[in-house]
Amino acid sequence: MFDPSRDQARQFFLDAWQKHRDGSVLTPMESLFVGIAELHPEYHPFLEDPDAIDRDFSPDDGQINPFLHLSLHLAVEEQLSIDQPPGLKAAFAQLQLRLGNRHDALHEVLECLGETIWRAQRDRQPPDGAAYVQAVRKRAGLA
Template sequence: MALFNPSRDEVRQFFFDAWAKSGQQQALTALERMAVDIMQLHPEYHHVLNAPERYLEQSYFPEMGETNPFLHMSLHLSVMEQVSINQPPGINAAYHTLWRKHGNEVEAQHILMECLAETIWQAQRQGGALDAEAYLANIQARATA
């Protein structure tokens, strides 16, 4: 799996810009449209998206129970991009199996996100590359459990 590595501020600005463009009914790129769809699934983040001057540099501390909305939405975007291009091969079918199983697209995406986060954590822990086979196997195991 190849990863694009934008800075924290670039990621946040992307979400702020796509949200603003959507609100102004401007044309969106395919990636921006996907991001806006994700943002619309999370109304609890709309106050953040509506105040870029306040949240561009906001720190989030998971150990204090804080969820980083930009990390959360980025993980959504990552897995949905993977589903859209079926990379790794089989993720699209597994995603749709999870969606049918749970009856909810967001829950299916959250399961993929958990698998992706675990795969990233394993790669960081082992100091190696992401293991696409293990990632897909984890997803498929969750889809068939």
Template sequence: MFNPSQADVRRFFCGVYAKLGTQQPMEAIEVLAGQWIAEHPEYHAELADADAAVAALSQPDAARENPFLHLSMHLSISEQCSIDQPPGIRQAVELLAARRDDLHAAHHEVMECLGRMLWESQRAGRPPDGQAYIEAVRRRATTD
């Protein structure tokens, strides 16, 4: 199983951003990452310098959002939906996206559910509860 370090993740997204700028060929996962990068122009300056992005790991800034974590979550949710794992996540995300009429906005809501599931799992020292995650996404799809 692939287990990238934080530096690897940062280099990956910076590399995709560079390929976007020079229109280089990309692998499927890079194309998907590039689509999410395009949705977040506010991150482009940080993605433009891989060395600075990796160096910033030693100086975390709790006051601002981590663009690499954010993009990683978009990518994770996209992958979950593509293979429907946990089972039912694809339909739950599709329902939420239809309800919000915006896949990007739906992903941001799913991120909250995913983050909560992971936090609860770590706090309780148990495996992530995929069913609770899907139910949380479904609840959002049925409320305003």
């Protein structure tokens, strides 16, 4: 999934979750996703609802988009696995030590990633990987 549409990404999540529930064999990416989804039981109803693929989640209505949240989790896990941008893995390790909980640390990184993406879109520039890592380092108490 290098550049999936919104619906393709959501369908991947729905299909992976259904395969998990059926006890089917999962691909490595599906397994990674299922591990993330298991940390978020509040999103299971969306993953079990085929109509959720078309649902809009408006921040104006105070709604968190579960698909966006899970997508950011997946992106961060992939980034950590290859230390991209460079230094992210070490900054995350320090953040996890400070917070004492991997999932809480992941949520802090998700906020940094979301901010980085927002700035890139606002400024019509590529995401600033160095600023992203610096934001994680700051949350870890390193900057």
